[in-house]
Amino acid sequence: MDDYLAAEPLIVARLEDQIPDVTIRSTWGMPKFQEAPDTPPAILLVLENDTPGEMTIDGGAQLVHQTWTCVVLVSDAANEAGPLLSRVIQAMNGWEPPGQTFSPFRRIKSGMTHDYSPSTVLYFPLAFQTSFVFNNFL
Numbered sequence: 001m002d003d004y005l006a007a008e009p010l011i012v013a014r015l016e017d018q019i020p021d022v023t024i025r026s027t028w029g030m031p032k033f034q035e036a037p038d039t040p041p042a043i044l045l046v047l048e049n050d051t052p053g054e055m056t057i058d059g060g061a062q063l064v065h066q067t068w069t070c071v072v073l074v075s076d077a078a079n080e081a082g083p084l085l086s087r088v089i090q091a092m093n094g095w096e097p098p099g100q101t102f103s104p105f106r107r108i109k110s111g112m113t114h115d116y117s118p119s120t121v122l123y124f125p126l127a128f129q130t131s132f133v134f135n136n137f138l
Contacts, residue, residue, distance in 0.1 A: 001101060001134055004064075010097040011045055011068055018091035019043065022084065040121050041080055043088060044071040048111060048127055055136075065131045069110050072124040081124055092128045103131040 008026055015024045023042040046069045053063035070088050074080035089107060096104040110127035117123070 040073040040075040069127045
């Protein structure tokens, strides 16, 4: 693998395919996205965690676990949140990107908590973990 963040465009494509009526955007951290009144409903993708695992004896490859969080944004929690959260879980949990590079995504506890902003946008994080082998030698 020569792109350490190769999962990102695959996840975006998956969400766009499975949930075409909602805006999907990548961001590199919660403080980095700009909220606008017309943003919700939307799904923001964040690389929440990156954990190196076991390495081969020769140091040539290492298992990596990445946690990608889909932050669901809605303006009406009572009517929008539940159905959209369900659609994200159905799209991501157990999904294995083509190519056998990544393990199937599995839902895990997010380090983020649900929140809301002064403009009444509500944020619901759903975290999914995958693993891959990163080759240290070119």
